[in-house]
Structure formats: C-alpha cells, structure tokens
Amino acid sequence: MAVTRRQMLAGSGAAIVLSGAVDRLFAGTAEAAQAGGRSGYGPLVPDPAGVLDLPRGFRYTILSREGEPLRSGEGPVPSHFDGMAAFRSDGGRVRLVRNHENRVTAKYRVPAIERVTYDPQGLGGCTALEVTSGGRVLSERVAIAGTAVNCAGGPTPWGAWLTCEETEDRAGTNGYTRDHGFIFEVDPRGRRTDPEPLTAMGRFQHEAIAVDPRTGTVYETEDAFDKPFGLFYRFLPKRPRGGFGTLQAGGRLEALRVPGVPDLSAIQEPGTVFEHVEWVKVPDPLAAQTPVRLQDFGKGGITHAQKLEGCYWGGDRVYFVSSFARSRDGSAADHFGQVWSYEPSRRRLTLHVVFGPDTDVQAPGDSPDNICLAPQGGLMLCEDGDGAQHVFGVTRRGTVYPMARNRQNIGTDQAPAWGEFAGVTFSPDGRTMFVNVYEPGTTFAITGPW
Template sequence: MSAPRESTAGQSTAGQSTARSSVPPPSATRRQVLAAGGATAAGITFTGALTELFAGTAAARGHTGYGPLVPDPDKLLDLPKGFRYRVLSREGDRLRSGEGRVPSNHDGMAAFAGRRGRVHLVRNHENRYDGRIPVPTVRGLTYDPEGKGGCTAIELDARGRVVGERVAVAGTAVNCAGGRTPWGTWLTCEETEDRAGTHGYTKDHGFVFEVHPGDPLRTGAVPLTAMGRFQHEAVAVDPRSGVVYETEDAFDRPFGLFYRFLPNRPLGGTGSLRAGGRLEAMRVPGVPDLSAVRETGAVFDRIEWIEVPDPLARDTPVRFQDFGSGGITHAQKLEGCYWGDRSVYFVSSYARAREGSAADHFGQVWRYEPDRRRLTLVIVFGPDTDVRLPGESPDNICLAPGGGLMVCEDGSGAQHVFGVTRRGEVYAMARGAHNIGTPEDPEWGEFAGVTFSPDGDTMYVNCYTPGTTFAVTGPFA
C-alpha cells in the first residue's frame, strides 16, 4: 500500500488549480451551478421539517456552512478553507495484511472505536461479477469463492495513521450499503438477487452479513438468511428493541419494500442475528406507492406490518409475493436508512414516472416512529434544475456530530458531499476533483459511505471510482 497523502484546502500551487467555467450552461443541473459558483449555498433549503431530524443536537444552531470550496492543487478533493484531507487507501494499493490488492468500488462504510484511541473503518466494495479488482478470498472469511464483493477493514492509530488493512468478508456480491449494530458490528448488504449458477456463482446471493470491525474471523462469512433474500440496500437497528429496519433498492417494477426484522434474540450481541426471527414488510393503507405522496408533513397513523411469506424468495422475489387483499407498499430507490430521535429514517433517492413510479420526485426522507406506528414525509428534495432547492438523488446519509446531516448525492455532473444544517440550509462540504472522463466530457466518481470518527473530529468518506477513502479534518462545528 502506498503512503497516505495529505492536502490542505487553500494552499494550491500556481497553475495547478482545477479549471472551471464561471457561468454554467443554460441546461446545467443544480450540482453544476454550485460547482461553478463555489457552492456557498446560503439560502438553499429543503422543503420539509428539518428540525425533526436534529432533535437533541442543538450545538448546530446558527451554523451556516464553512464557505466556498477551494480547488485542490492535487485535483483529488476540494474542501472549504481550513480543512484538509488524507488519502487512507486507494484501489489497487497493496493491503497491509498481504492478502492482495485494495478492491475497487468503495461504497458504504462505518467507523468504530477501538482500544487506546484507535479507530476501525469497515468499508463495502460493490463489486459485481465483473468487478475491476475483486475482494481477495481469504480462508474463514469467504462465502462464495466466485463472489467478487465484500468488505475490507482499515485500522487507524490514535493519530489517524493507517496501521492495518485487511479483508473483513469476501465472496459476497454487490455490497452496497449496510448499517451498524448497537453491539459494535457492521451489517453489510448484498444488492442483488442472483442465484447459484448465475454469473458463475456457486451459492445464492441477496443476503446480509455481519462483520466484526476489529476481528472479522469472529463473524466469518455467514449469511443472515432470516433477514431475507432480496436487493438489500441499508439497515438501521432500534437500540431499544433490537428490531432491524431494512431498505430494498429494486431496479424494476414492482419497486422495493421497507422491512423490519424481529430477531428471536434481540440485542444479543455479535452472532445473535443468526438465531433467526420474523421478517415483515410495511403496508401504508391506501398508499401502494410512496412516490404518490407529495406534501411534506403528510402523516400516516395506521402503519401495518405484514409477514413476508417466503423470506428466502425460493420461487418468487419477495416484492412479487402475495401479501393479501391489502397488497403492500412499494417505493423506487429505497436507499439510506439510519436511526435517530426514537425513529428510523429512510431515503427514497428518486422516483420517475417514466420508469413505473406513481409520480416524480428528486428524493424523499421518511420518518417512522415505532412507538406510535406513525409514518411522516419530512423532506422532499427539489428538482435539479432549480438552484434554490437542494438537488437530486440523496444516497448515503449520516448525522453529523454537531447537528445536521451529511448527504452523498448520486446523480450526474460534479459530485458533492452536502451538509444540511438544523435550519435546512444546504452547503457543500466536499467536491470530487479527480476527472475520470476527458477534458471535453468530464466525469467524477460519486461519493459514498460518509461517516464520522467516534470523537466527531474526522469525517471519513469514499469516492466510488476510482476507489478512494479520505479522512477529512478541520474546524467542524
């Protein structure tokens, strides 16, 4: 593995700054407008009740972002003045463990506290059967030797230096997002329904796997089959009850479902999810498609949970199964999922009527309150052609330590990590500066896996292509 690289915003070398047009073309998306204008983002707001997301995080009150982004002379990551980044890992480097090369397609990620101030990062690799650099197969950590996806784990010392990097699970497929558990493990999710015999796979795929961040051999490569076999995206665990909520990012109609898994051994610690449980899907009476709901603040008080007939989808994908006379509720692009304020929040990145949704939108955030069985639409993202609204296609999302959100957008044009304050103001936190296209037709890899160190002082984030893991430090509010 090559040595970590470090850069500070605002210290560019003459002649090396990234060239950018000062006037966007008439057809520019909002992301391109922000990129051209420096992305100060004052006055840009969500439609919705942002205060619901940030209860208990008053430290962010009055925070309005960190100023315009400064072009990076190394053309990797643009940040506000006063912030700096270190490159912790890049695809193709050698793993410190000697197990092979760092795999490609960096995606979902989480940070965990280790001993003596150390931090463990667990990082997904969304490799399909044709992944550029597969996750190396390792004895005791490999599910299907023909699977190219999985997770790697990075260990950082108290000063943030990489002291270890190894395979955490291998032989899985399309590891997109996931979620952390209250007992300190990572749940990595396969976003596929491919069966054994497809693309050379020797086992069925579409499962969740548990990964111990510091000792992966403790969890191995065991599919949590009771949690369902479908196109998983992300999960969030209720720390009070142990109920696991799951999103499904299905690519065709009928679109994905929102699930809850009721474990037989709730909050039982590492390995307890292997004891099984009951998988249920959410039904919103009278609402077969969440995209049809347009007004923020819309509330549904009679949420029902219907048991999934066949969680393993032996003959029929779960979303096609018979849920009775009331049907079931679908939504396009169900992605991010996280727990906060006694609620689970989940993201629909977009909906497009031309692809089969009931209506169009550019992103929704929903809140489900288990105690009240109540579902509320709290945010609607604005159209990407309107620079007064916050863009399109929210994907990975996390709560920032000082209050507010960090959002990785997954759309076209320049790629950003956006922050959102408690007051709903949107600001650019980072912008990809590595052009993977051509000067005439530039392209940037999307961001994914945004997460914070346990002490809140460092933001970690991945660039999907080329796979790169960054550590960002600076005057976070």
C-alpha cells in the first residue's frame, strides 16, 4: 500500500500550516494555554493493542462497542456510531447522546423500545450513556428508536440533542411505515424525548445543526452527494426562547441564496466575503411532491453545495463544512474541504479555508466531517476519506496536527481498511475528548495533558 503524505504526517508528528483566515474558526474559545493549542502534542505512538494511536501522555478508555449488551438490558449495542454530544450531569458525571446511522442492512438495530419509537421498521436512533470522570460507564440505554440513518445533529442551549435523519425515504420504501428525513429532539436524561418529528424544520437529507444561543435560530446542513446538491438552511422558530418541546410549535424554514453563486464550490479563494446574502422561504418544507433542493425558489434560484456536513456555533457566527466537491459529480470546481461562516448580524458569508488541490490534498487528510471546538483553543475534526483515518487538530495559527489514528482493521492484511471517526466532542470541563469510530462501532474517552 502506497504511503501518503497524510500517513507520513501522522507517523512523524510533523505539522503543516493551512492558508486562509483560520484564526476566525475559533471564535468564542479561550486562548490556548497548552502546547496542543499552539503546535500539537507530538507524534502518534503506535498502540500495542492495535486499537488507537495517540500522542505520548494520552490514554484511551473504550466505553462501548457495537454488539455488546446494552447495560439497560434492552438488547445489543447498535451499529454505526456517528454524531455525538456531551452534556453535564450531576457529581461531575457526563451524559453522552450517540447517533446510530443505521440503514436497513444494519447488523445491530436500535432496539424498538415502545415509549421512544417513531417507526418500528426504522433501525436507527440514539443511545445515551452516563460516564464518571474516571471513564466508568454507569448506564447505557436507548434514547430514541425507529428513526433512520441518524447521521449527525447538534446540541441546543437548553440541553437537548437534535438528531438528524440523512434520508428522504417515505413510508412504503425499504419497509418503513412512516415518512423519514426529519429532525427529532432527544433528552439526554430520558425524561422529555418525544419520538415525533420536528416537521417544520424540513424533510430532507439532514446532516448537522447549530443553534444561535441569542435568537434560537437553528442552522441546518444537507448532505447531498449527487447533483442537485444540498442547501444551507436556517429555521426561525415561533418560540425562539427555546426549551424542550418548543420546536414543535413550528416556525419558518429558509435556504441560503448567494446572488450570482449557484454553487459554493466555485469559490476557491480563502478570505472571500459576500455581503448581504439572502434567505429565501422554502416553498414546501415537507417535500410532499418535490425534494426541497429541487423546488422552485423563484428568480435568482438558490445556492447549492456538495457534501455539506459539520456545523457549529462559535462567537457571533455559525460555521459549516463542505467535505469535498468533485467536478466529475457535477460540482463547479474541485476541493477537498471548505469551511464557511455566516454572521447573522451582518448577513455576511465568509470562506475561511479550502483544502486542496491547490493547497494540499492531504491536509488535513481528506474529507473533513464532524467538527468541534476544543476548550483549550483550536479545533478538532474527524476524517472521513480513503486510507488511514484520523482525528486532526487545527490550531489558531492554522497548524494541522494528528490527534488520533484508528488502527482497527476492517479489511484484510493484503487490503487493509479503517472506519471513519465521528462525533468528536469534549466533556463540559474540557478534560476528556469523546469520539466514535463508525465501524466497528466504538466509543472512546481520551484523557491526557490537554
């Protein structure tokens, strides 16, 4: 197997610097006080157990693996670990809510627990774990079931997890008894979860969300691989103060229009700014006849982008990621990842970083996916591409460094393969990084000299 520059980076601990307005990616975080916030934590040390390589001084604990019994006794731990968030619990404990991106072929479904099941034929959903500060799992249970292809989502200011279905399958398709393609609200404590979709937030291939804590506006990404590509949305709730169940009151769904830019991949210069972008009402959020991205948005059309995935709020703006764009798929231009931001107060859209091919196709790896702010300063992003799979850190100065490498080979000795990382998140006290491996489904708690 050929050694790529990405693998050389991971093995040597060398750092590379990205071009673009990278410092803005970390709005709202404290200045880094540790070495990791400046240049990384050093080279990855091969794990003798062949599970997870980390820098010296760091250690991992495996919290959960697919197929093992749920501690609740509800069945086996479901497959395909994806998006995740950490919430504060009592006594320094942490509650994790974890997505399971299960399709009809999943080996282990999310058990269809009656009280929290939307569609008995939906194999996806979420599980919830409570973990001590020392990494001991106290509980693990089904949080919501009967959904499908739960990819990412995001936390809310009122302590809920919004889980997103990355599908548009209707009732009668793949055996489903109800329509799919929605967002659902999940209570990490298990008290208020209602297995009914937030229909006003749209029915499409959802990926991730981020909430403006000042206004309650919810921003949503759409992960569409094929043309016509996905849109970037905002949802203006009728009850913007937020709280469990308030999103069920409805609101207005709108899509981003950048006048004169039908495809964001055409923009290749980091630092490009668009002033006074527009938001256009979605004609039919439920996509009763036509998928949202194909609907008629009137004069000027709408702005698309391939593979819109990660989404987070920082400071005074929302950031969102396009994992890649390929002209052979119909994109206007090629890239290996973009990071954009939108400032609501100025209606301003900014392109911060473009990864390859004119910068470096291996930096940071390829196809950035789930993404989070690190409390020590900087950014963590999950790689979802070919070859070796990493969690990469990006400092305020734009230095990219490897933080973890998945060593669980799901291929063969002759043709090795590794599952992607997903769901990277930090404990509320910033002392533990939690992250999933998609396949084989594995949740890690990583501690060390953050």
